[in-house]
Amino acid sequence: MTTTTIIILVLLALFMYVMLKRFARQDATAREAGHMLIEHADAMASIADCLWPEGDADHSWSADTLDEVARICREAGYGPNK
Numbered sequence: 739m740t741t742t743t744i745i746i747l748v749l750l751a752l753f754m755y756v757m758l759k760r761f762a763r764q765d766a767t768a769r770e771a772g773h774m775l776i777e778h779a780d781a782m783a784s785i786a787d788c789l790w791p792e793g794d795a796d797h798s799w800s801a802d803t804l805d806e807v808a809r810i811c812r813e814a815g816y817g818p819n820k
Contacts, residue, residue, distance in 0.1 A: 742799050746789065749807055753785070756816050781814035 757778060788806045790797055 740799070742801060742804060745804055746799055746807060749804070749811070750785065753781075753811055753816060778814065781810060781816075784810045784814075 757775075785807055788803060788810065789799065
C-alpha cells in the first residue's frame with residue numbers, strides 16, 4: 739500500500755468516526771440516525787466518486803486525491819472543531 743492510500747483510508751475512518759460522534763452527541767434515535775445518514779450521503783458519495791471515479795476499483799490515488807477528499811470533508815462541515 740502506498741502512503742497516499744494509507745492516508746486516505748485513515749481520513750475516511752476519521753470521517754466515519756466524526757459522523758458517529760455526532761449521532762451520539764445528539765442522542766439520536768435509530769430513525770433520527772437514519773435521517774442524519776441520508777443527510778450526509780452526498781458527502782460520502784462525493785468521496786467515493788473522488789476515490790473510485792466511474793466505479794474504477796483500480797483507480798490510482800495521488801496527493802491531489804487526498805486534497806480533494808479533505809476539501810469535500812471541509813465543505814460538508816467536518817473538521818477538527820466540529
